[in-house]
Amino acid sequence: MKKSSDGSRQRTKAGDFDEISKEILVTATSIFRCLIVTQAPFPDGVAVEMRLAKEAWRDACEIKGANVKITPPLVKILLRHTSHVRGELKMKMRSLTSSFFGFQSGSLRDVIGHNRDLVESLKNGSAFAFKDWTSKTGLYKSELLQDGINIMWFANRNNEGVVYPKYFDPIPVEVVALVLTGIECCIDEWLQGLKENIKFTSATYASVYRGHFELLQRFHERTAPYKLLERLHDSLLHRARSHAGVEALTLLPAVSRIGDRAFDDAIHEYQLEEEEEEEEGCRG
Incomplete structure (x- = not known):
């Protein structure tokens, strides 16, 4: 969640990031979905999801030839896809x-x-x-x-x-x-x-x-x-x-x-x- 200009709280979304981060996020999302279903479809705790999210981000950065640090808002976006892919x-x-x-x-x-x-x-x-x-x-x-x-x-x-x-x-x-x-x-x-x-x-x-x-x-x-x-x-x-x-x-x-x-x-x-x-x- 983030605060908007009027003080209300809104969910962080992909459009809130710079272009390079958005490109990496798209690829990282697909990789994260693959990691979830092939390693931990029903993760035993957030720590497992965090590890897979960071791995997906590293792989996406390598594919895109960039070195962008993953941030908590980016991790949260990736973690939403754990339940999304099952659904x-x-x-x-x-x-x-x-x-x-x-x-x-x-x-x-x-x-x-x-x-x-x-x-x-x-x-x-x-x-x-x-x-x-x-x-x-x-x-x-x-x-x-x-x-x-x-x-x-x-x-x-x-x-x-x-x-x-x-x-x-x-x-x-x-x-x-x-x-x-x-x-x-x-x-x-x-x-x-x-x-x-x-x-x-x-x-x-x-x-x-x-x-x-x-x-x-x-x-x-x-x-x-x-x-x-x-x-x-x-x-x-x-x-x-x-x-x-x-x-x-x-x-x-x-x-x-x-x-x-x-x-x-x-x-x-x-x-x-x-x-x-x-x-x-x-x-x-």
């Missing part, structure tokens, strides 16, 4: 999630019952994280997960995932966990059978994010010999870059809470795929 993801995922799973609008009893049952089914064992949420097969291969990454960071050649590849190559586990959390928030909006607005706040969804993040880590540990998580990251990035219309990178073969059985099933699915490929090679 943007939530808004973009809302309609995708609704249509993908088949939620229905309307106040008829059957419609409300359908939506409630669907929420319960999708939330049971995080079924929404599977490619086939009814049979719970294809863990972390959901097309909705890919769609979320595409529309948020790889919509076109000018999106952050393309402009700042070092933050998204490969797709970090933090991003995967964040998108899964965003999907779950959108599902929760149908909990009562009628869609309502649920804010994607740290108070409500930080623990949900940590749950998805920890399960992804366990998935990595249980499937480490097959490198399934690495294959997932590479596949997500390859398809995202293709969606953005940029040259594809080298692609490896694609590969409540989720239980250990799902991890074992993922290994089994992978082994079957390998056997089928070998059989096809022999027939060829």
